[in-house]
Amino acid sequence: xxxxxLTRPHLDAPTIDxxxxxxxxxxxxxLRRSGDPYITHPVEVATIVADAGGDTxxxxxxxxxxxxxxxxxxxxxTAILTGLQRLSDGVPERPQPDVLLLKLAxxxxxxxxxxxxxxxxxxxxxxxxxxxxxPLAYRLxxxxxxxxxxxxxxxxxxxxxxxxxxxRGVGMVLPAGERERWVAEWAGEMxxxxxxxxxxxxxxxxxxxxRLLVALRS
Amino acid sequence: MLRMxxxxxxxxxxxxxxxxxxxxxxxxxxxxxxxxxxxxxxLARLEKAGWVASTWEDPAxxxxxGRPRRRLYRLTPDGAARAEAAIADAERDGHRTLSWGTxxxxxx
Numbered sequence: 001x002x003x004x005x006l007t008r009p010h011l012d013a014p015t016i017d018x019x020x021x022x023x024x025x026x027x028x029x030x031l032r033r034s035g036d037p038y039i040t041h042p043v044e045v046a047t048i049v050a051d052a053g054g055d056t057x058x059x060x061x062x063x064x065x066x067x068x069x070x071x072x073x074x075x076x077x078t079a080i081l082t083g084l085q086r087l088s089d090g091v092p093e094r095p096q097p098d099v100l101l102l103k104l105a106x107x108x109x110x111x112x113x114x115x116x117x118x119x120x121x122x123x124x125x126x127x128x129x130x131x132x133x134x135p136l137a138y139r140l141x142x143x144x145x146x147x148x149x150x151x152x153x154x155x156x157x158x159x160x161x162x163x164x165x166x167x168r169g170v171g172m173v174l175p176a177g178e179r180e181r182w183v184a185e186w187a188g189e190m191x192x193x194x195x196x197x198x199x200x201x202x203x204x205x206x207x208x209x210x211r212l213l214v215a216l217r218s
Numbered sequence: 219m220l221r222m223x224x225x226x227x228x229x230x231x232x233x234x235x236x237x238x239x240x241x242x243x244x245x246x247x248x249x250x251x252x253x254x255x256x257x258x259x260x261l262a263r264l265e266k267a268g269w270v271a272s273t274w275e276d277p278a279x280x281x282x283x284g285r286p287r288r289r290l291y292r293l294t295p296d297g298a299a300r301a302e303a304a305i306a307d308a309e310r311d312g313h314r315t316l317s318w319g320t321x322x323x324x325x326x
Contacts, residue, residue, distance in 0.1 A: 120284040120285055121284065123281070123284050123285070123286075124281075124284035127281050127284075160286070161286065181289070182258070184286070184287070184289075185243065185288070185289035187286055188242075188275075188280075188285070188286040188287050188288040188289065189242065189243050189244045189254075189288065191285045191286050192244070192285060193244075201254055203255075204253040204254040204255035204256075205254060205255055205258070206255070207253070207255040208253065208254065208255020208256055208257075208258060208259055209255070211255070211256070211259035212255075212258050212259040212262055214259070215259040215260075215262040215263040215266070216262055216266075218263070218266065
C-alpha cells in the first residue's frame with residue numbers, strides 16, 4: 001500500500017515503514033465516511049506531502065496525524081504533530097512551514113473526498129478552504145495544492161448551492177423571471193428541515209402553488 | 219387592491235410584532251401556524267403591493283452557520299401603517315386576528 005513512498009530516493013524507507021505500521025495498527029477496523037479503510041487517508045496525506053517535497057519526518061507525521069499523542073517516540077515527528085494540534089486548537093503562534101504543509105495536505109485529501117460528508121459541513125469546509133487555506137497554500141509556494149484546493153472548494157460550493165431536484169421541478173411551473181428566486185428561497189428554508197419536514201414542506205408548496213401562480217401573475 | 223383575507227391579516231399581525239425585524243418564510247409559518255403553501259402566495263401578493271420588501275440574507279450570517287441563504291421579509295414603512303389600519307378595520311368589524319383560536323371564534 002505504501003510502496004510508492006518507500007521507493008523515493010529522498011525518503012528513508014525503514015523509518016516510513018515503521019510509522020506506517022504504527023498508523024495501520026491504530027486505525028485497524030476504522031472506516032472513512034466513504035466506507036474506505038481509515039488508513040487510506042493518512043497514506044494519501046503522506047503522499048501529498050512527499051510530492052510537495054516533504055522530508056522523512058514530515059511524511060511520518062502525515063502517516064500518524066490522526067493517531068493519539070504519544071503513538072510515536074520520535075521527537076521531530078511529535079513536534080510537528082503538536083504544532084498541528086495547536087493550529088487546530090487556534091493557539092496563536094506562528095507555526096513552522098512543515099506544520100502548515102501537513103495541514104494543507106490533510107485538507108486537500110478531505111476536500112477530494114468531501115462528497116461523503118453532510119451538505120452543511122461541505123459548505124462550511126469549502127468556505128474555510130477558500131478563505132484561509134488557499135491563500136496559505138499560495139504563501140507557502142505550493143501552487144498545485146492551492147489550485148486544486150480552490151477548484152475542489154468551488155465545485156463543492158456549487159453543488160451545495162444547487163437546489164434539490166424536487167424544488168427545481170416545482171419551480172418549473174413558475175414564470176421564468178420568478179423561478180430562480182423562489183427555488184433558491186425554498187432551498188434555503190428546506191436545508192434546515194429533517195426528512196419528514198422536507199416531505200411536508202414540498203407537499204405544502206405543491207398545494208399552495210396555484211395561489212402562488214395567481215399572486216405572481218396578478 | 220389587496221384582498222384582506224384572514225390569513226393575510228394573521229401574517230401581517232406576525233410581521234407587526236417586531237416591525238423592524240426581518241423574518242423568513244419558515245419562521246412566519248411557525249409564528250402564524252399557517253401551511254407553507256399559504257405563506258408564500260400571501261408574501262408574494264404583499265410584496266407586489268409594496269407592503270413588504272424582501273432581501274437575501276447576509277452571506278456572513280448563513281455561511282457562518284453552514285446553510286444556504288434565506289429570503290428575509292419585513293414590512294415597508296407604508297406597509298406597516300396600512301397593515302395596522304387593516305387589522306384595526308377588521309377588529310372593528312368583529313374579526314379577531316391575534317391567534318388561530320380567537321380568529322376561528324371571530325369567524326363563527
